Structures are given as structure tokens and as C-alpha cells.
Amino acid sequence: MKSQELSDSVSMNIYFKHMIWGTGLLLYSLAGLARISAFNPAYQDLLDLSENQPQKALQYWQEMDPVDFSAARKAEHHLVASQLYGNLDYPNKMTTAAQQGLALISSKEEPWLFHQLSLALVDSWDRNGTGIRGLAKVEDAQRWGAENNDLGTRLYAMLILSQLLIQTDQYNQALQLVQEAYDLAPVEGPDLVKADFSNQMSAIYVYRDEFEIALPYLQETLAHYRKKDKKLAVSIALFELGRAHLVLDRTASGLAYLQESIQIAVAINDLQGIAYGLNELATHHLSLQEYDKAESYLQEARQRFNEAGNQYMLFDNNIQLSQLYTQTKQFGLAEQYLTTAAQQVDPQLLPFSQIAIQRQQANILDARGQHEEAYDLLTDAVKQLQELEAQQSAEKLHQIRAIFEVESSEQENQLLAQKNQLQQQQLAIKNQQNILLMLFLVSALLLVLFLIYFTFKFRRQSARLHELANYDELTGLRNRSNTIYAIKHKLKNLDKEQPMYLVMIDLDYFKDINDRFGHALGDKVLKIFGDYCRDVFSENDLAGRVGGEEFLVCLTGYTPQQAFDRIEKLRQKTAKMHHLIKAPDFSVTLSAGLCQITADKPSFHQWVKCADKALYQAKHAGRNQTIAADL
Numbered sequence: 254m255k256s257q258e259l260s261d262s263v264s265m266n267i268y269f270k271h272m273i274w275g276t277g278l279l280l281y282s283l284a285g286l287a288r289i290s291a292f293n294p295a296y297q298d299l300l301d302l303s304e305n306q307p308q309k310a311l312q313y314w315q316e317m318d319p320v321d322f323s324a325a326r327k328a329e330h331h332l333v334a335s336q337l338y339g340n341l342d343y344p345n346k347m348t349t350a351a352q353q354g355l356a357l358i359s360s361k362e363e364p365w366l367f368h369q370l371s372l373a374l375v376d377s378w379d380r381n382g383t384g385i386r387g388l389a390k391v392e393d394a395q396r397w398g399a400e401n402n403d404l405g406t407r408l409y410a411m412l413i414l415s416q417l418l419i420q421t422d423q424y425n426q427a428l429q430l431v432q433e434a435y436d437l438a439p440v441e442g443p444d445l446v447k448a449d450f451s452n453q454m455s456a457i458y459v460y461r462d463e464f465e466i467a468l469p470y471l472q473e474t475l476a477h478y479r480k481k482d483k484k485l486a487v488s489i490a491l492f493e494l495g496r497a498h499l500v501l502d503r504t505a506s507g508l509a510y511l512q513e514s515i516q517i518a519v520a521i522n523d524l525q526g527i528a529y530g531l532n533e534l535a536t537h538h539l540s541l542q543e544y545d546k547a548e549s550y551l552q553e554a555r556q557r558f559n560e561a562g563n564q565y566m567l568f569d570n571n572i573q574l575s576q577l578y579t580q581t582k583q584f585g586l587a588e589q590y591l592t593t594a595a596q597q598v599d600p601q602l603l604p605f606s607q608i609a610i611q612r613q614q615a616n617i618l619d620a621r622g623q624h625e626e627a628y629d630l631l632t633d634a635v636k637q638l639q640e641l642e643a644q645q646s647a648e649k650l651h652q653i654r655a656i657f658e659v660e661s662s663e664q665e666n667q668l669l670a671q672k673n674q675l676q677q678q679q680l681a682i683k684n685q686q687n688i689l690l691m692l693f694l695v696s697a698l699l700l701v702l703f704l705i706y707f708t709f710k711f712r713r714q715s716a717r718l719h720e721l722a723n724y725d726e727l728t729g730l731r732n733r734s735n736t737i738y739a740i741k742h743k744l745k746n747l748d749k750e751q752p753m754y755l756v757m758i759d760l761d762y763f764k765d766i767n768d769r770f771g772h773a774l775g776d777k778v779l780k781i782f783g784d785y786c787r788d789v790f791s792e793n794d795l796a797g798r799v800g801g802e803e804f805l806v807c808l809t810g811y812t813p814q815q816a817f818d819r820i821e822k823l824r825q826k827t828a829k830m831h832h833l834i835k836a837p838d839f840s841v842t843l844s845a846g847l848c849q850i851t852a853d854k855p856s857f858h859q860w861v862k863c864a865d866k867a868l869y870q871a872k873h874a875g876r877n878q879t880i881a882a883d884l
């Protein structure tokens with residue numbers, strides 16, 4: 254009784270392990286279907302062919318001669334090989350091909366090839382159960398794919414990463430990642446599509462023994478690949494569906510799916526596909542104790558696994574044969590297959606295989622009636638199993654930690670990158686603002702300068718216009734109209750307290766000066782006379798040129814004597830002008846008539862007349878004098 258319990262417990266674990274190998278290897282071959290859209294058409298055709306005739310595609314590839322290829326093209330050639338071997342589920346050859354490709358290129362020169370080859374390498378490691386060591390490579394490829402909008406590479410990386418998560422029992426994270434990839438993936442296309450991820454989703458549920466949930470995902474995958482007529486993928490999906498149905502006790506449909514899977518695998522000459530299908534059928538018949546059927550299936554599967562060189566499945570197959578022969582009491586055969594199984598795998602590499610061998614050994618002993626020995630062997634196997642499981646748990650913990658650390662450093666990097674980007678954006682905005690501010694300031698400055706310039710110019714021009722309109726150009730004194738206007742204005746606001754005088758001045762014999770010394774000198778005399786007027790009269794006085802050599806002056810706020818003296822001062826100054834004029838016998842004088850304006854409001858003309866009269870008197874009296882007149 255005890256030995257049976259022990260046997261069951263070991264058997265369960267072996268079965269579980271078998272599930273991992275079986276499911277893993279088959280599902281991984283879908284990962285190998287990741288297409289490479291950047292390939293040249295010949296390679297793409299080869300990969301297309303590989304999906305229906307994997308052996309033939311490999312054969313064509315082997316016939317190609319890459320001697321003259323550049324390093325990058327050679328690497329591409331190896332990448333194609335890795336994919337072809339992946340489709341055939343030859344992980345070791347896949348590893349070699351990926352490594353050969355990677356040896357030829359660098360990540361800087363050929364980033365796409367580099368990441369695709371790295372993923373193929375980790376993919377191949379993963380098929381051998383050691384994928385976790387490639388975690389950093391997968392993360393790198395995923396990041397590169399996302400940053401460079403290479404969805405194919407990104408999705409391939411996500412698929413491999415989900416495998417690594419499954420390997421470390423992180424099913425929830427794997428589901429999350431696969432769902433994310435499913436959302437990103439296109440419905441159709443040369444790279445991975447939604448159906449590949451629904452398939453991966455089903456694989457996770459299968460790992461968790463949730464076959465019922467896995468079914469719709471498997472159906473989605475199957476429907477897609479049937480539509481696309483991709484036979485290899487159809488065969489794999491059918492196999493998974495068949496197995497799930499058998500586990501769920503839907504025997505008829507389960508067997509039908511498996512049969513169809515095998516038929517397609519035969520049609521496309523997929524040795525492994527055939528072998529997996531047969532093996533599964535055998536397992537089913539074995540559980541029903543239909544030994545003949547089980548034996549023939551197992552033997553046929555054994556042949557195919559042998560041809561394909563799949564050591565792991567050969568081991569499994571040999572153990573199953575040994576179990577079968579134990580149950581049919583053919584102990585010689587049972588031991589023979591067990592010995593073959595033991596030679597098939599390296600117990601260092603697959604420690605569980607050792608326990609499976611021990612368990613089968615115990616089975617044989619038990620069937621032969623050697624219960625004591627069987628019990629001891631099983632006890633030892635259970636102990637070893639417990640140790641192994643403890644060791645594996647520790648390893649998984651370590652691996653989970655590794656993934657967690659990579660993820661958190663990845664998140665940190667992303668955060669840093671986002672922060673950096675934000676800072677750069679802020680800096681760019683600030684720079685733009687500064688540039689705009691500078692432009693605004695420069696424009697404003699230019700505008701202000703323009704305004705200043707135009708205002709200045711306008712003022713100068715209007716001042717000039719004002720001068721031209723109101724002042725005499727030669728003397729700089731008020732012109733006739735301005736003089737008359739200003740004097741009239743003063744007369745209007747006549748203040749009794751402020752005595753006012755009107756003076757008419759005329760330069761003597763000016764015609765003679767012109768005639769003797771020329772018109773230019775006459776002009777000079779007039780100009781100097783203008784300066785003398787500005788010297789002698791104050792701001793409050795008013796002097797203007799009203800004729801050729803005639804001037805009118807209005808004095809305000811002086812006593813009659815002061816007014817007279819002021820005119821006299823101008824007269825004396827003028828009489829000495831000859832000191833300034835370098836011309837022989839030159840002299841100039843003036844005559845002036847002064848008239849005080851009283852408050853009895855006579856008109857401007859009357860005052861002019863009065864001053865003119867006084868001037869006439871001065872002229873008549875011999876010129877060069879000032880005469881003050883009374884009205």
C-alpha cells in the first residue's frame with residue numbers, strides 16, 4: 254500500500270515534468286514562427302515554406318551558398334537558420350545558428366539583426382530549460398523594439414519574456430504581459446500576430462492545469478492558422494486542443510484533434526509533430542490499459558523522436574515503454590527500455606530524470622514482488638525529489654528576484670528617461686520663450702528707435718517748416734507776416750503798466766553797398782545785422798525783417814529813455830560793422846524812428862505810420878540816428 258502511494262506521488266511529479274517538457278517544446282516551436290519582415294524575399298519565402306514544409310525549407314537553406322555574403326548578410330543567413338531550426342524544434346542547432354550570427358555583427362552597426370539573433374539565442378536556451386540566463390538580452394531587445402517602433406522585435410521579445418516568466422512560475426505576470434502583447438499585435442501580418450499570443454495565453458492556463466479556460470484561446474489560435482493555411486501551426490494547435498480535451502475527459506473530440514494533428518504533421522513531414530501526437534495517444538491508451546495500441550503508438554513515436562534526435566522526449570518515451578512492459582509483465586523489455594532511458598539523458602542536466610528512472614525501477618521491482626527493495630528505492634526517490642524541489646524553489650526564487658530586479662531597474666530607467674525627457678522639453682520651451690522674448694525685445698527696441706528717429710525727423714522737419722514759414726532765412730529774424738502778427742497780438746494784450754514802443758529801422762544807402770561791394774556782401778551785412786539784433790534785444794523784445802533792409806522792432810517794459818538807448822546801442826554797433834567786413838572804405842549805418850504806444854488804442858497801422866514818420870525824420874536829418882516821435 255505504502256509503496257503504491259509513494260509510487261503515485263513520484264508519478265505525479267514525473268507527469269508534471271513531462272507536461273512541462275511536452276507543452277514547452279511544442280509551444281516554443283510557435284515562438285519560432287516569429288517572422289522577420291525585414292528579410293529579403295528569398296528568406297521570407299523560405300520561412301513561409303517552413304511553416305508547411307519545415308524539412309524542405311531547411312534543405313533549401315542548406316543548399317544556399319553564403320560564401321560571398323557580407324558579414325551582415327551572413328548573420329542574416331544564420332538568423333534564418335535559427336528560425337528554421339526553431340520551427341523544427343531543434344534547440345541545439347538553433348543555439349549554434351544564433352551564436353554564429355551574433356559572432357559576425359555588433360549591436361551598434363546592425364541593431365535589428367543583433368536583437369533578433371539575441372532573441373533566437375534566448376529562445377533556444379529556453380527550449381532547453383535555461384532561458385533565464387538570457388533575461389537581460391530579452392529586456393534589451395524589448396526596449397530596443399519599443400524605442401525604434403519595431404513591433405516585430407518587440408513582440409518576439411515579449412513572447413520570450415512570457416516564457417521566462419512561466420519558467421519561474423510567475424503566471425500572473427506572464428498573463429499580464431501576454432495580454433499586453435495581444436493588444437499590441439496585429440490580427441494579421443508577417444510578424445507575430447494576435448493568434449500567437451492567444452496561443453501563449455492558452456499555454457499559461459495549461460501550465461496552471463486550467464484546461465477549460467485554455468480552450469477558447471486554443472480555438473482562436475486554431476481558427477486563425479486554419480484560415481491562413483499554416484499547417485505546422487494548425488497541427489500544434491490541434492495537438493494542444495486534443496490534449497486539453499483528453500484531460501477534460503472529452504475523449505472522442507480529444508482523440509479526433511490528436512488524429513488530425515498527426516495527419517497534418519505527416520503531410521508536412523514534421524517528425525516531432527507526429528511523435529508528440531503519437532506519444533499523447535499512447536499515454537491515453539496506456540491509462541485505459543489498452544496496451545497493444547499504446548505499444549504501437551509508443552514505438553512509432555520512439556522512431557520519430559529518434560529521427561529528430563529529441564533526447565528528452567526519447568527518454569520520456571523509453572520510460573513509458575518500460576512502464577507499459579512492466580504492466581504487461583514483460584520485465585526483460587521493461588528493464589531494457591529503462592536502461593536505454595538512463596543512457597538517453599545526462600542526470601546532471603535533468604535531475605528529475607534520475608528520479609523517474611528510480612521510480613520506474615521501483616515499479617519493476619514491485620511488479621516482480623520485491624516489495625521491500627521497491628519501497629526502499631521509492632523512499633530514496635521521494636527524498637531526492639523533495640531535495641530537488643527545495644533546490645528548485647530556491648533557484649526559482651533567485652530567478653524571480655533577478656527578473657524583479659531587472660524590472661525595477663527597467664522601471665527606474667524609464668522613470669529617469671521620462672524625467673529627462675520632461676526636463677529637456679521644459680528646457681526647449683524655456684529656450685523658445687527666451688528666443689521669443691529676445692525677438693520681442695529686439696523688435697520693440699527697433700520700433701522705439703524707429704519712432705524716435707521718425708519723431709526726431711518729423712520734429713526737425715516741422716521745425717524747419719515752421720522756421721521757413723515764420724522766419725527770415727538770411728537774418729534769422731521773424732519774417733514780415735510773423736512780425737506783424739506777433740506785434741498785433743501784443744497790442745491786443747496791451748498792459749498799461751508795461752510801456753510798449755514800436756521802432757522802424759532802415760539801413761542807410763544799402764543800394765550803394767550792393768552796388769559797390771556786391772549783393773553777396775550786402776547779404777552778409779544783413780546777416781550780421783540779424784546777429785546784432787539778437788545781441789541787443791531781450792527775449793521779451795520782438796524784432797523782424799519787414800522789407801529788404803527794413804526792420805520793425807517792438808520793445809516792452811522799458812522807460813522811454815531805456816527804449817531809446819537800446820536802439821541807440823544797436824545803431825552804434827551797426828556803425829562799427831566795418832571792423833568785421835574786410836572791404837576798403839566800407840561802412841554801414843542805420844536810421845531808426847521810435848514811437849511809444851499809448852493806451853488809447855489806435856490801430857496797428859497808426860503806430861507803424863508814427864514810427865515810419867520818425868524814421869523819415871531821421872533819414873532827413875542826415876541818417877545814422879534815432880528819432881523818437883510822439884503821436
Ligand SMILES: Nc1nc2c(ncn2[C@@H]2O[C@H](COP(=O)(O)OP(=O)(O)OP(=O)(O)O)[C@@H](O)[C@H]2O)c(=O)[nH]1
Nearest residue numbers: 759760761762763764765767772773775776801802
Ligand atoms: N544784398 C541785398 N540787397 C537787398 C536785399 N533786399 C533789398 N536789397 C537792396 O536794398 C536796396 C534798397 O535801396 P533803396 O530803397 O534805394 O534805399 P537806400 O539805398 O538804402 O537808401 P536810403 O534808404 O534812402 O538810405 C536796393 O538796392 C535793394 O536791391 C537783399 O536781400 N540783399
